[in-house]
Amino acid sequence: MERRIRILIAKPGLDGHDRGAKVVARALRDAGFEVIYTGRRQTVDQIVETAIQEDVDAVGLSLLSGAHNTLFPKVVRKLRERGAKDIVVFGGGVIPPDDIPFLLENGIAAVFTPGTPLSEVVEFAKKIPELQEQLRKEN
Amino acid sequence: MERLEEYEILKQKLTDYIKTQDFLHLARALSIVENSQDSYELLEKLCSEFEEKEAKVIGFTGSPGAGKSSLISALIDKYAQKYGKVAVIAVDPSSPFSGGAILGDRVRMIKHSLNKKVFIRSVATRGYLGGLSSAVHDMITVLKIAGFKRILIETVGVGQSEIDVVEIADIVCLVLTPSAGDDIQAMKAGIMEIADVIVVNKADLGAERVLVALKNFMEVEEVNIPVVTTVALENKGIEELFNILEEAQSRIKPSDKKLLRLKHAIRSILEKRVEGVVEKLRSEANFENKNFYSILNNLKGVI
Numbered sequence: 001m002e003r004r005i006r007i008l009i010a011k012p013g014l015d016g017h018d019r020g021a022k023v024v025a026r027a028l029r030d031a032g033f034e035v036i037y038t039g040r041r042q043t044v045d046q047i048v049e050t051a052i053q054e055d056v057d058a059v060g061l062s063l064l065s066g067a068h069n070t071l072f073p074k075v076v077r078k079l080r081e082r083g084a085k086d087i088v089v090f091g092g093g094v095i096p097p098d099d100i101p102f103l104l105e106n107g108i109a110a111v112f113t114p115g116t117p118l119s120e121v122v123e124f125a126k127k128i129p130e131l132q133e134q135l136r137k138e139n
Numbered sequence: 140m141e142r143l144e145e146y147e148i149l150k151q152k153l154t155d156y157i158k159t160q161d162f163l164h165l166a167r168a169l170s171i172v173e174n175s176q177d178s179y180e181l182l183e184k185l186c187s188e189f190e191e192k193e194a195k196v197i198g199f200t201g202s203p204g205a206g207k208s209s210l211i212s213a214l215i216d217k218y219a220q221k222y223g224k225v226a227v228i229a230v231d232p233s234s235p236f237s238g239g240a241i242l243g244d245r246v247r248m249i250k251h252s253l254n255k256k257v258f259i260r261s262v263a264t265r266g267y268l269g270g271l272s273s274a275v276h277d278m279i280t281v282l283k284i285a286g287f288k289r290i291l292i293e294t295v296g297v298g299q300s301e302i303d304v305v306e307i308a309d310i311v312c313l314v315l316t317p318s319a320g321d322d323i324q325a326m327k328a329g330i331m332e333i334a335d336v337i338v339v340n341k342a343d344l345g346a347e348r349v350l351v352a353l354k355n356f357m358e359v360e361e362v363n364i365p366v367v368t369t370v371a372l373e374n375k376g377i378e379e380l381f382n383i384l385e386e387a388q389s390r391i392k393p394s395d396k397k398l399l400r401l402k403h404a405i406r407s408i409l410e411k412r413v414e415g416v417v418e419k420l421r422s423e424a425n426f427e428n429k430n431f432y433s434i435l436n437n438l439k440g441v442i
Binding site for chain 1: 161162163166167169170174233234236237238239240241242243245246249252253258259260261263265
């Protein structure tokens, strides 16, 4: 069977706005990706454990509550601690431009803010295998 | 990946899992099997080196929205309690157009995501139209080697999957809802052959009508299948369902299933091959040529 890239789309923390996550999930499906969706209000541990059991290639985090600087890097850290060295983490939501460099420095591979064309997310997703290769070298 | 290298990694991951019980390794082993081209070669080797322990597979089928995921979620604790650990394979359809999929069964099972006794894996059908993914059979084998005594399979719920699940699972639980009266009519031909246990879920919406329809139907067909009413979200009827499923289990002889499984395995291997040929045709067909028959004629060599 051909390999398919598997992506977990998850919403950490307490905000309940999942339209963005669902739109991205759908766009990724239509581009041929297998998307696992967890629903809203997940803890970091739940997301990490789900990513591990599903053996996804990437985790996409959607967050609109403002807690991205805390939660996004925490997901990366816990994944690495759990031994998932090569799972790519990216994120999206209402994220102020000033915060983006911090997130990129802390292991988030890409950040997509409102208005991003879906094709941009898809293009990014196509590069996931390359990014994994890089992670395997680094970690 | 080279076949031998692929096998060595699979073996390593499975050994690591058996040693540490860390799902990280099991999940990777399953991916190798899921993505492998001719997985049966890998698995033959694997089965010769590892012991495939005694385990039972329970398949859940029924229309989309009948509550299969919620029922499984409610049953998980019972199985985990009795057997130490339990695995769930939840199958959702791949898009026949893009090949992509949204796997959402986990949403209903999310409360178990931190339970170290529960392993849940979502699987896309990957082109196998309507049916269980051809990888499911292989994944079950890996889970058996990994020591799971009970493996729950959630099907897509439509099309080919009913037939598939009979071939793969030791017992089949058909999930209906109070509004399923017409479903029973529609399923007449197949329903009695596939179900070992029937659940009427969402019974809080009034199950009488569908229970009567089932009773009448079974009288006419002269069969007697256990029927349980449940409200999965309120945990009602779950204890009884669990006991009936366990009891049904003990009635099934493993040898009865062997031929069915072989049939399924062979069919899925053939389908994989045929799909490969269709892919090849698609890439080699010259669509510039407007006449359909000329296109086919030019493909002669490939077919």
